[in-house]
Amino acid sequence: MLLHFTKMHGLGNDFMMLDLISQKVRLRPEQIRRLADRHRGVGFDQLLTVEAPERHDADFKYRIFNADGSEVENCGNGARCFAVFVHDRRLTHKKELLVETAGGLLGLKLADQGQVSVDMGVPRLHPDALPFLAQAQATSYALQVEQQTYDIGAVSMGNPHAVLRVESAIQAPVETLGPLIEQHARFPKRVNVGFLEVLDRQSGRLRVYERGAGETQACGTGACAAMVYGRLRGWFDEQVTLQLPGGHLQIHWAGPDQHLTMTGPAQRVFEGQIYL
Numbered sequence: 001m002l003l004h005f006t007k008m009h010g011l012g013n014d015f016m017m018l019d020l021i022s023q024k025v026r027l028r029p030e031q032i033r034r035l036a037d038r039h040r041g042v043g044f045d046q047l048l049t050v051e052a053p054e055r056h057d058a059d060f061k062y063r064i065f066n067a068d069g070s071e072v073e074n075c076g077n078g079a080r081c082f083a084v085f086v087h088d089r090r091l092t093h094k095k096e097l098l099v100e101t102a103g104g105l106l107g108l109k110l111a112d113q114g115q116v117s118v119d120m121g122v123p124r125l126h127p128d129a130l131p132f133l134a135q136a137q138a139t140s141y142a143l144q145v146e147q148q149t150y151d152i153g154a155v156s157m158g159n160p161h162a163v164l165r166v167e168s169a170i171q172a173p174v175e176t177l178g179p180l181i182e183q184h185a186r187f188p189k190r191v192n193v194g195f196l197e198v199l200d201r202q203s204g205r206l207r208v209y210e211r212g213a214g215e216t217q218a219c220g221t222g223a224c225a226a227m228v229y230g231r232l233r234g235w236f237d238e239q240v241t242l243q244l245p246g247g248h249l250q251i252h253w254a255g256p257d258q259h260l261t262m263t264g265p266a267q268r269v270f271e272g273q274i275y276l
């Protein structure tokens with residue numbers, strides 16, 4: 001079977017976009033892993049599909065699969081690409097969309113200069129939302145990893161995030177500590193791991209070791225989770241620019257029980273066809 005797709009990225013976090021309204025196909029995890037292979041397939045951090053909504057109040061259903069084939073609840077950089085993709089495919093003319101994900105409803109808004117704003121909903125702070133094994137909800141938690149204990153934030157953006165503050169994001173032990181926390185027993189569904197350097201009350205640097213994909217050039221939900229943790233700890237104001245290796249994201253969050261908005265770019269790379 002020949003599969004039509006569009007390759008896109010959000011700040012270097014790259015995606016294979018599939019319109020499953022116009023082409024009917026069901027992909028098994030091992031097929032997704034092969035498509036994700038950067039030598040034998042298309043190569044991507046995540047595969048994103050566009051499907052007809054199940055909820056009556058949504059325009060589309062948006063499903064997200066990591067490179068390891070696991071289906072997950074949300075993808076922030078992917079949501080911006082999703083908005084551009086459904087317009088390119090002429091699946092809608094609306095500039096503001098509601099899309100349903102396994103993690104809840106997202107509001108997508110095509111802004112100017114190719115920017116897209118995403119209403120990411122209300123961040124979930126109870127450990128059960130990740131899930132994260134903890135006695136009670138707290139602003140930060142002590143997590144023992146081998147012989148060391150780390151102070152972490154635990155935030156759900158629909159998908160789970162652990163966030164650590166570091167002196168320097170560039171020198172953070174992402175490759176070694178990232179996988180140890182991603183697979184930590186206190187995260188039964190694994191976790192995305194953010195390494196946050198606070199620059200001032202309106203800016204920071206972030207690197208993310210993503211669940212099911214490893215370190216990516218950017219992580220949208222990771223940037224949201226890092227800003228939430230930084231704001232809860234009193235380090236950030238309500239409007240923050242986070243610098244990731246692939247570029248900048250603007251995050252706005254007034255505080256608990258409020259919706260969070262993330263704004264950034266979405267870029268097309270190529271159209272393609274691949275034999276399944």
Ligand SMILES: N[C@H](CCC[C@H](N)C(=O)O)C(=O)O
Nearest residue numbers: 075076077159211219220221
């Ligand atoms: N690896 C994530 C999914 C992709 C998130 C990321 N690419 C983003 O932009 O939010 C997870 O397993 O929850």
